Amino acid sequence: MKISLNQNSSSKSFKWKIPLLVCLILAFSSVMVFAFYQKFTDDIPVLMYHSVKEKKTSEVVLTKKTFDKQLKYLKTNGFKTLTLDELYDYIKNGKEIPRKSVVLTFDDGYKDNYEIVYPLLKQYGFKATIFVQTNKIDKDKHFLTTEQIKELAKSGIEIGSHTVSHQDLATLSYEDQYKELADSKATLEKIIDKPVKYLAYPYGSCNEDSKKISKELGYLGAIGILDKYTNKESDGFEISRRAVIEDMDNFLGKVEKNNYYMTKYKVRKLFRIIKSKL
Ligand SMILES: [Zn+2]
Missing domain, CATH: 1.20.5 (Single alpha-helices involved in coiled-coils or other helix-helix interfaces)
Incomplete structure (x- = not known):
């Protein structure tokens, strides 16, 4: 029992x-x-960089070492860089693009884009776009000069507008937005002697007026931030970008569209926060 x-x-x-x-x-x-889920979709990572220096001096700076490592990864893993014309041809007309496509963009027009980024792009044979804030040209030693912009444009780097004075467009009147977008386009076109077709909104901020004015001025598209991938459904006047930071897992997660790397990055970040609180 x-x-x-x-x-x-x-x-x-x-x-x-x-x-x-x-x-x-x-x-x-x-x-x-x-x-381990990997997105085998038509989503394209449009990456946003700012400054690339030997040493990290601020949040927007990426070290040359990490940048080189990222470009090397893209090259050895069969990624192709698209120009904005190619990206828009895909969005608007459904033109075929390589499965492993990526777009490299640089905001503000820092001098190191000429001194550090440009030689590395040449070395790897990559295409890129630099969005320039025009009131800094020849006036601030940390930013690109007229001659440097000319040379970059001649070599095939696309030059886009990042407005005149880097203000949050959504907070400006229609007239002030118009001036920011028109004057920057005119200044850059005078320097590079070809049409400036694209712009990046400072801080990724825009409103319906910004889009309307951009179209009226003859821009073919505009780039925001939004931290999403770009695909055929994307708004051509508010393309999403994904910011690149000093972390390879974060970068790999974005370009490979793979949650494994992102999870690894987030767990490490969480541990860092916990450790700092102890
Ligand atoms: Zn900016």
């Missing part, structure tokens, strides 16, 4: 363990599927 009671209770507890085990296996599988 004693034995039978024991058998009964052990079979009861075993019955409880089965659903628990199933739940654990399902939860574990879901985490693994999420972590």
Whole structure:
């Protein structure tokens, strides 16, 4: 009788363990599927850089070492860089692009884009666009000069507008927005002697007026930030970009569209925060 009671209770507890085990296996599988899920979609990573220097001096600076590592990764893993014309041809006309496509963009027009970025782009044979804030040209030693912009444009780097004075367009009147977008376009066109077709909104901020004025002035498209991928459904006058930071996992997660790297990055970031609080 004693034995039978024991058998009964052990079979009861075993019955409880089965659903628990199933739940654990399902939860574990879901985490693994999420972590290793790679988006084989038509989404394109449009990457946003600013300054690239030997040493990291501020939030917007990426070190030359990391930048070189990123370009090397793109090259050895078969990525192709698209010009904005190619990106827009894909968005608007459905023109075919390589499956591993990526767009490289640089905001503000820092001098290091000429001194550090440009030689590396040449070395790897990559295309890129630099969005220039025009009131800094020849006036601030940290920013590009007229001659440097000319040379970059001649070599095939696309030059876009980043307005005249880098103000948040959404906070400006229609007239002031118009001036920012028209004057910067005219200044750059005079320097590079060809049409300036694209612009990047400072801080990624815009409103309906910004889009209307851009179209009226003959821009073919405009770039925001939004931190999403770009695809055929994207608004051509508010293309999303993904910011690049000093972290390879974060970069790999964005270009490979792979949650594994992003999860790794987020877990490491979480541990760093916890450690700093202890
Ligand atoms: Zn900017």
